[in-house]
Amino acid sequence: MASARSRLVAEVRASLAAARGQARTASAVAESRRAAALDRLRAVRDAHLACVNGLGAQRERARRAIEADFVASARRLADELAAHEPDLGVVRLGTVAAPGCPVLMPALVPLLDHGHLWFTGAASDVDSVVRLVLLRVLGAAPPGSVRLTVYDPERLGGTLSGFAPLGAASLVRFVGPGGLAGALDALVDEIQRLNALVLAAGHTSVSALAPRPAPWSVVVLLGDAATADELTPAASAQLDRVVRLGPPCGIHVVGRGLPLPSSPTVVRVSVDGRRAVSAAVAELPITLDAPPSADEIAARCRAVASAATSGPPAATFSSLLPGSYWTCVAAEELSAPVGTSLGGSSLVSIGLGDDPPHALIGGPSGSGKTNMVYAWLGALCARYSPDELALYLLDFKEGVSFARFAPSVRDESWLPHVRLVGVNINNDREFGLALLRHLGDELRRRAAAAKRFDATKLAELRAEDPGSSWPRIVAVIDEFQVLLTGRDAVTTEAVTLLEDLARRGRSQGIHLVLASQDVSGIEALWGRAGLVAQFTLRVALPKARRILAETNLAAETIPRFTAVVNADSGVPPANQVVRVPDASDRTTWRALQHALWSRRQSGSQPPRLFDGDAVPSLPPSGGPGAAVLGETIDVGARPAVFPLTRAPGRNLAVLGTRATEATAILSAAALSLSVVDRQERQAAGEQPDPAGEAGPPLFSVVCLDDGVLPAATALCAALPGGRFFDRSTVADFVASLDSSPGPSSQHVVIGFAWDARPPGIDLKPLLSRGPEQGIHVLGWWRTVARLRDDLGGPGSRTDAIGGWVALDVHGPDLSPLSPQPGGPTWYPRERRALFFDRSTDRAPQVIVPYEIPPDRLTAPPTALPSQNRGVRPTDAANADGGTR
Ligand SMILES: Nc1ncnc2c1ncn2[C@@H]1O[C@H](COP(=O)(O)OP(=O)(O)OP(=O)(O)O)[C@@H](O)[C@H]1O
Numbered sequence: 001m002a003s004a005r006s007r008l009v010a011e012v013r014a015s016l017a018a019a020r021g022q023a024r025t026a027s028a029v030a031e032s033r034r035a036a037a038l039d040r041l042r043a044v045r046d047a048h049l050a051c052v053n054g055l056g057a058q059r060e061r062a063r064r065a066i067e068a069d070f071v072a073s074a075r076r077l078a079d080e081l082a083a084h085e086p087d088l089g090v091v092r093l094g095t096v097a098a099p100g101c102p103v104l105m106p107a108l109v110p111l112l113d114h115g116h117l118w119f120t121g122a123a124s125d126v127d128s129v130v131r132l133v134l135l136r137v138l139g140a141a142p143p144g145s146v147r148l149t150v151y152d153p154e155r156l157g158g159t160l161s162g163f164a165p166l167g168a169a170s171l172v173r174f175v176g177p178g179g180l181a182g183a184l185d186a187l188v189d190e191i192q193r194l195n196a197l198v199l200a201a202g203h204t205s206v207s208a209l210a211p212r213p214a215p216w217s218v219v220v221l222l223g224d225a226a227t228a229d230e231l232t233p234a235a236s237a238q239l240d241r242v243v244r245l246g247p248p249c250g251i252h253v254v255g256r257g258l259p260l261p262s263s264p265t266v267v268r269v270s271v272d273g274r275r276a277v278s279a280a281v282a283e284l285p286i287t288l289d290a291p292p293s294a295d296e297i298a299a300r301c302r303a304v305a306s307a308a309t310s311g312p313p314a315a316t317f318s319s320l321l322p323g324s325y326w327t328c329v330a331a332e333e334l335s336a337p338v339g340t341s342l343g344g345s346s347l348v349s350i351g352l353g354d355d356p357p358h359a360l361i362g363g364p365s366g367s368g369k370t371n372m373v374y375a376w377l378g379a380l381c382a383r384y385s386p387d388e389l390a391l392y393l394l395d396f397k398e399g400v401s402f403a404r405f406a407p408s409v410r411d412e413s414w415l416p417h418v419r420l421v422g423v424n425i426n427n428d429r430e431f432g433l434a435l436l437r438h439l440g441d442e443l444r445r446r447a448a449a450a451k452r453f454d455a456t457k458l459a460e461l462r463a464e465d466p467g468s469s470w471p472r473i474v475a476v477i478d479e480f481q482v483l484l485t486g487r488d489a490v491t492t493e494a495v496t497l498l499e500d501l502a503r504r505g506r507s508q509g510i511h512l513v514l515a516s517q518d519v520s521g522i523e524a525l526w527g528r529a530g531l532v533a534q535f536t537l538r539v540a541l542p543k544a545r546r547i548l549a550e551t552n553l554a555a556e557t558i559p560r561f562t563a564v565v566n567a568d569s570g571v572p573p574a575n576q577v578v579r580v581p582d583a584s585d586r587t588t589w590r591a592l593q594h595a596l597w598s599r600r601q602s603g604s605q606p607p608r609l610f611d612g613d614a615v616p617s618l619p620p621s622g623g624p625g626a627a628v629l630g631e632t633i634d635v636g637a638r639p640a641v642f643p644l645t646r647a648p649g650r651n652l653a654v655l656g657t658r659a660t661e662a663t664a665i666l667s668a669a670a671l672s673l674s675v676v677d678r679q680e681r682q683a684a685g686e687q688p689d690p691a692g693e694a695g696p697p698l699f700s701v702v703c704l705d706d707g708v709l710p711a712a713t714a715l716c717a718a719l720p721g722g723r724f725f726d727r728s729t730v731a732d733f734v735a736s737l738d739s740s741p742g743p744s745s746q747h748v749v750i751g752f753a754w755d756a757r758p759p760g761i762d763l764k765p766l767l768s769r770g771p772e773q774g775i776h777v778l779g780w781w782r783t784v785a786r787l788r789d790d791l792g793g794p795g796s797r798t799d800a801i802g803g804w805v806a807l808d809v810h811g812p813d814l815s816p817l818s819p820q821p822g823g824p825t826w827y828p829r830e831r832r833a834l835f836f837d838r839s840t841d842r843a844p845q846v847i848v849p850y851e852i853p854p855d856r857l858t859a860p861p862t863a864l865p866s867q868n869r870g871v872r873p874t875d876a877a878n879a880d881g882g883t884r
Contacts, residue, residue, distance in 0.1 A: 002857075003816065010191075010785045011096065015494045016785065017186065018045050019151065019327050021475035024219025026674055027522070027803050030859065039191060039350040039837075043733075047789070049211045050232065051195070055485060056360070057609055061720060064406055066075065066192060066328065067154045069533055070101070070103070071102060071103060072106070072463065073384055074101050074102075074103035074456065075103050076143075077103075077105065077108065078103050078104065078765060080106045081105055081106045081108055082106050088767075089110055089111065089112050089113055089114055090108040090109065090110050090111065090114075090137060091108065091109055091110075091111050091117070091133050091136050091137060092107065092108050092289065093107045093108075093109060093129065093132070093269065093276060093278075093286055093288055093289065094107050094132070094274075094276070094287045094288040094289045095107060095286070095287050095289075096282075096284040096285065096286050096287070097284070097285070097287075098209055098284060098350070098684060099502075103407075104287075104562050105281075107276075107278075107281045107284075107286040108269050109252070109269065109278060109280045109281070109563065110267060110280070111133070111137065111139065111148075111218075111252055111267075112141070112216050112218075112250065112252060113207045113216075113247065113248075113250060113799060114203070114247055114263035114265070114268045115247050115252070115264075115266060115267055116243060116246070116247070116252055116253040116254065116260070116263075116265055116267065117252075117253075117254045117255075117266075117267050117269065117383045118253070118254075118255065118266050118267070118268050118269070118554065119255070119256045119258045119268075119270075119271055120256065120257075120268065120269075120271065120272055121276075122271070123224065123256065123257065123269030125270050125271045125272065125273060126256045127159050127222065127256075128288075128291035128408045129269070129271055129276070129288060129291070130159075130220060130222070130254060130256070131159075131161075131291055131292060131297060131759035132163070132257065132288070132289060132291050132292060133149065133221065133254060134160070134163065134254070135248075135292050135297055135300055137216075137218060137295070138300065138301070138304050138585040139167075139300060140578060141216065141222075142309070143169075143303075143304045143305075143308040143561065144169060144171065144215065144217045144304075144308030144309075145212070146171070146214060146215055146216045146217075146218060146220075147171050147172070147173075147215045147217050147218070147232045147838060148160075148163060148166065148171065148172040148173070148202070148218050148220060149172075149173050149175060149183055149187075149217065149218070149219045149220065150172065150173070150174050150175065150220045150222070151165070151175040151179065151180055151183060151219070151220065151221045151222065151223070152174070152220070152222040152833070153177035153178075153222075153227045153230070154222065154224055154226065154227065155177070155222075156174075156176065156177075158191055159172040159222055160220065160222075162294045162297030162298050162300075162301065162627050163297060163301050164301070165298055165302040165506075165694055165794065166301045166304060166305050168302075168305040169305035169306075169308040169309045170447070171215075171303070171304065171305060171556070172841050176193070177227070179222075179232070179292065180227075180230045180231065180235055180628035180856060181230070181232065181234065181235040181238070183219070184235055184238035184239055184242060185238060187217070187219060187238070187242050187246065187251055188238050188241050188242065189215070189525045190217070190240070190249070190251065191241070191245050191246060191249045191251060192864075194206050194213065194214060194249040194250075194728070195245075195249065196247075196551075197209070197213050197551055197553060198248070203299060204248065204748050205248035205249070206249050206250050207248075207250065208266040211558065212250070212557060212730045213250075213553040213554065213557065213827075214250065214548060214556070214557060215250070215471075215557065216250040216251075216252065216555075217250060217251045217252070218252050218253075218254055218629075219242070219252065219253050219254070219291060220254050220255050220777070221253060221254075221255035221256075221257075221258055222255055222256060223256070223257035223258035224256075224259060225256075225257070225735050226852055227257070228257075228259070230259065231258055231259065233296065236259075237298060239253075239258070239260070240261045242261060243261050243263050243265060243266060244263055244265070248264075249683050251569075252735065253266075253806075260365065261613065262643065266855070267279075267280045267288075267581075273290070274287060274288045275287060275288065276288055278562075279281060285586075285873070288665040289864070292666055292786065296710065299787050301691065303396070307802040308559070309560070314557070315339050315579045315580065315581040316341040316581050316582075317375065317378065317582060317583045317588050317589075317592075318372050318588070318709040319337075319340065319347065319581065319587070320336070320337050320338070320339070320347070320375060320378060320382075320531065320581065320583075321378070321379065321382045322382055322723050325382050325383075325385075325391060325595065325596065325620055326382075326383070326384065326385035326388075326599065327381040328384050329384075330384050330388035330460050330471065330472045330870055331458065331459040331462045331463070332349065332352045332354075332383060333352060333354070333513070334352045334388075334389060334472050335350070335351040335353075335381055335383075335473040335805075336348050336350070336376065336379035336380040336382075336383055337349045337353075337379050338350055338372065338375050338376050338379065338539075338563070338565065338578055339348075339375065339562075339563070339578035339580040339581060340511060340578065340579050341576070341577070341578065341579070341580045341866065342558075342562060342577040342578070342579060348565060348576055348578045349377070350537060350565055351539065351567070352472070352474065352513075353508055354457065354507070355501075355506075355536065355567075356504075356532050356535075356536035356537035356567050357505060357506035357511055357534060357536070358502055358505070358512040358513070358514075358516070358535045358536070358537065359511075359512070359513045359535060359537035359538070359539060360514055360515075360516070360535045360547055361373065361513065361514070361516070361537050361539040361541070361547070362515070362516050362517075362539070362540055362541065362544040362546070362547030362556075363513040363517070363541025363543065363544040363547075363563075364517060364536075364541075364544070365542050367541035367542050367543060367544065368542075368561060368563070369515045369517070369581060370401045370476070370478065370539055370543050370558075370584065371580060371582065371583055371584045372539060372541065372563055372580055372583075373401075373476055373478070373513070373515065374583035374584055374589065375580055375581055375583035377391065377415075377476075378583055378589065380417075380474070381415060381417050381592075381596055382596065384417075384418045384471075384472075384600070385599075386417045386471065386538075386604070387446055387469050387471055388471050388602065389417050389469040389471050390417060390418075390419050391405075391415070391417045391418045391419065391473075391474050392418075392419055392420045392429070392439070392473065392474070392475040392476070392478070393405065393418060393420065393421050393475075394420075394421075394425065394432055394435055394475075394477045394478065394480075395422060395423055395425070395477070395478040395479065396425060396432065396477065396478060396479035396481075396482035396483065397426060397478060397482075397517070397859065398424065398426050399480040401423070401478065401843070402418075402421045402423055402478075402807075403420070403421065403423045403609070403611075403670070403745060404586065404589060404590075404593070405418045405607060405609050406418070406591070406606060406609040407606050411589045411590065413590075413594050414593070414597060414606045414607055415593050415596060415597070415607070416596055416597060416599070416600035416601075416604050419595075419607055419608065420435065420438075420607055420609075420610070420635055421608070421609050421610070422435070422609075422610040422611075422612075423520065423610070423611040423612070424610070424611050424612035424614075425610060425612040426479070426482060426612070427612060427829055427832075428489060428610075428612050428632040428832070428846070428847045429482060429483050429486070429490045429491075429494070430845070431612070431634075432477060432482070432483035432494060433483070433490050434479070434633055434634040434635055435475065435477075435496050435559075436493075436494055436497035436738075437493075437497065437634070437635075438497060438502055438634070438635040439473065439497075439505075439510055440459075440497050440500060440603065442473065442510065443500070443501060443504055443505060443508050443510055444507075446458075446461070446470070446508040446509070446510070447504065447508060449465065450507075450508065453465055453784075455674050455745075456507060457507040457510035458470060458472065458510075459496050460506060469554075471509070472510075473509060473511065474511045474513060475510070475511070475512055475513065476508045476515065477513070477514050478512040478513070478515045479516060479517060480514040480515065480516060480518050480582065481671075488825040489825060489843060490676050492756065495531070498531060498547060499528070499530065499531050499763070500529050501583060502534035502535065503530075505828050506534070512535070514535065514876045517676065519772070520642045521743055526605060526750055533569070535566050535569075536567060536568065536569045537565075537566070538564075538567075538569065538570040538571075538824065539563050539564070539565050539566075539567075540554070540555035540563060540564040540566070541555065541557065541559050541563050542559065542560060542562065542563075542696065543555060543684070544556060544564075548564060548566055548570030548572075548575075549569060549570035549572065550572065552564075552570050552572045554572065554575045554577070559578055560705045561579065561580055561582075562577055562578060562580060563578050563580055564576070564577055564578075564580050565577075565578050565746070570632065574586050579817075581636070587675070595756075604814075607845060608636075608637060609636060610637070615848070615849075615850070615851040616630075616631040616637070616848055616850055616851065617829065617851050617853055618668050618671065618672070618850040618851065618856060619639055619672075619850075621677065625643055625644050625645070625673075625746075626641035626642065626643045626644070626672070626673075627641060627642045627643075627644060627668075627670075627672055627673050627748075627778060628640070628641055628651065628668050628669060628672035628837055628850070629641065629642055629652075629665050629668060629669055629805055629847060629849075630665060630668065630805075630833060630847035630848050630849045630850055631848045632845060632847055632848060633846050633847070633848065638846040639672075639850075640835050640845065641672075642669070642778075642802075642803045642835075642837055643772075644673070644746065644748065644776045645770060645777055646771060646773075646774060646804075647772075647802070647839065648768070648771055648772055648799070648800070649771060649778055649801065649802035649838065649839075650771040650800050650803075650839075651767050651770065651776055651777040651779070651801055651802060651803075651804045652669070652776075652778045652779070652802070652803045652804065652805065653779055653780075653781055653801045653803075653805070653817075654666060654778075654779065654781070654833075655780075655781055655783070655784055655787065655804055655806045655809045656778040656806060656807025656808040656809045656828070656833075657782045657805065657807070657808055657809050658807045659705075659707055659708050659755070661807050661833065662708075662752075662780040662807060663708055663711040663715075663780075663833065663848050664849040664850060664851065664852060665777055665778060665805055666750050667711070667715045667852050667857070668849070668850045669697060669750070669778050669851060670701075670715060670719055670748065670750050670778065671715070671719070671852065671856050671857075672719075673697055673699075673748055674697070674699065674719050674720055676712070683720070686763075687689060693797060697745070697746040697747065697748045698720060698721060698723070698745060698746070698747045699716070699719040699720075699722040699723065699735075699746070699747075699748050699750065699878065700722075700723045700724075700725065700733060700749045700750065701713075701716035701719070701722055701723065701725070701750045701752070702724075702725045702730055702733055702749065702751045702752065702754075703724070703726050703728075703752040703753070703758050704726070704727050704730065704748065704751075704753045704754065704756040704757055705752060705753035705754060706757075708752050708753065709726070710787040711752075712750075712752045713752065715857065716750075717727070717857075717858075718856060718857045718858065723736075727758060728754070730757060730758065731758075731760075731761065733749075733758065734766075735878065736759055737766065737775070746774045746776070747774055747775040747776070748769075748776050748778060749766070749770075749775060749776065749777045749778070749779070750778050750779070751778070751779035751780060752779075752780050752784070753780055753781075754779045754781050754787075755781045755782050755783065755786035755787070755789075756778065759789075763777070763790040764790060764792055764800075767790065767791065767800040767801070768791075768800040771802075779830075783809070783813075784813045784816065786810060787801065788816060793796065798817050799814050799838070801817060801838075802838045802839055803835070803836060803837040803838060803839075804817050804835070805833045805834070805835045805837075805838055805842075805847070806826060806833060806835075807828060808828040809828065810823075810824075810826065810827070810828065811823040811824050811825050811827075814826065814834075815835075818844070819834070819842075820835065820836075820843070824836075824843065824875075826844070830849060831848060831849060832846055832847070832849075833847050833848075833849055834847075836844055841863040
């Protein structure tokens, strides 16, 4: 039992041991599984952690990249906006910060050519911003291109007093209390004017026109409640127009304190201290820039005003000159620079040829017309030799602007291209006419040559006829309108000639350059559309009016020393603005002239100088049997002569009270006759007159007025064989006529003051029968009426007077002696006379009485004064009857 129990115990024990063993084994297995599971868990956790960590870094990197990108874009944008700050159209007020963006952006608002800026807020805050805005606008725009109008009734302009220096260049205008309506009316008028221009040019805004026809106009309105009543309904309506229609015309309103009409063109800005907001910058808070100091404003405005008045830096005359002289050929055209372009330094050339053929230059006094002509001529003459270019230069104003081209006492040089210079000719319109006639003759000569060679233009003629010289001719007439003022024969003929030259000169290489100071010159032409149309080259100096096309106001706004050059009849798209160098400086000019003069061909003649103030000197002789009376006003400076033939009526009357000139004319006539002898007549190819005029003239000098006694006796003393009679001996003279030279001799009677003859002396037989017998009267009557008395009284025939020279006698008084009903158009003037020879002239001509050189009046000439030809022995006949 015990063993069974023991066995049983043993068995139980063994079972228990086995079970324990199994349990231990199972536990160990479970434990190792748990450990493995834990390991896996850890690995998973680690992997998860690693994964989470990796993703975070990646996200951080991506976030940083996006942020960097955003900041870079914001910076780029800020830079771009900053680059636009100097743009004319926008103004920077300050900076804006976008939420979450560390970069500050410039706060730019549109203004010029876009709209208006209207501020709300405390007046002092707003005014600081307004000063800032105005200074920025003035700084960005070219000097002179922005004009301010300031309405500040409360502080009478004091708010913007720092801008007053702009007044020096008329760039600011202050409008006082009560002036608002007027100022708005003026703006509306300006809008209307500019709109008309814009429409005419086919554009939609003034900014499309180049150059701008008017500066930008910024109108600053600083109103408040107290001034609101100035804005009457009418003024309010005008303000509405300005707000709606101003921006395309460059008219912009900036200000505060008035009820500005709402319009898409108005940018509103609300200001609070140094902060502001505006829909124009997405209502983001703007930090306003610091307002400029008063000194800063004044300094900037002074600089703007001075730059606006002094204009751009000058171009130089030497830049117009070529490297080597006289290398250009004018067959096709004459082309030369007149200045540099406004923006850069490139030369701007203008040409004269088939198109454009002629030029009009205009500008008010002092605007630089003459300087422009100097610059142009200098550039032309340096390029083209005198064989290529010939110049005729007339200046109708008081002054001697072209005199520098002719030799003078100070400078013997001349411009070799110049054929003729006219100065001080403002009273001698006839000289302009003479030039046109001369050019007309040249035109016909060229046309005839062209016809011979079957050439249609100068280039062809030159090619066909290379042996001849066919330079292009440029005729410059300054103040040409003087020539066309007056309803008389001079104007009529001048216009006809101008029309012909303008029309046909183109193909013959004759070019007209007409300059005028004021509109009247142009108006003189304006009625003649055909004539004006030929002048397709237009040069308008600053403020020139009506030189360009009617709608082209470019000359209004260009600065000093510039010009609008337009080769298309002045239409706006052809405008070229040129900076013209100073070509007036004598030293610079002289250097060029000397250089060109030293290259002239040997034998080159100086130009003919017609100086209206100079008194011409009596030439040695006027030709056989011809009395020289004065110098004709023509290109050749020919003497006006009165031939003493044996035809009836070959007497000459000098008419008028001006003793000095009457004496000069009679002396010139007598002295010129005294030096012509038989040999000279024969040398001149004149056949001896069958009536026997070959003998020397007998001179009788009759002086009936004591005032001219010295001159008359001096003349008589200078005449070979001269016989002298005064009031006491004039009866002897009449008696001596019976014993005067026979039919083979000529007797010249010089009568001073015939009208003072004593009673009983009858001149009629002498005047009417004398010339056939070789007795010619060259007499001075102080009135036409007294001459008529000597011819038989009023109504008597006047054909015994074949020629007359009128001094201070008015045209209608000359009607009895003139073929023209009512007499010639003649307004007497100093040192000028009107001469008419019935046998040759259709109309009288103006002459300049000569000055008699003292050596011609000293003694009877024993030899010709300068040519030394022939000596005439004293006529023995002078001993009888003559009183010395
Ligand atoms: N481009 C220029 N640069 C420098 N000075 C100039 C220039 N143009 C003109 N001037 C000067 O301005 C002054 C007036 O010029 P200019 O005599 O040419 O004018 P104008 O229009 O011919 O005047 P007016 O009709 O009264 O004769 C002169 O002293 C001249 O030297």
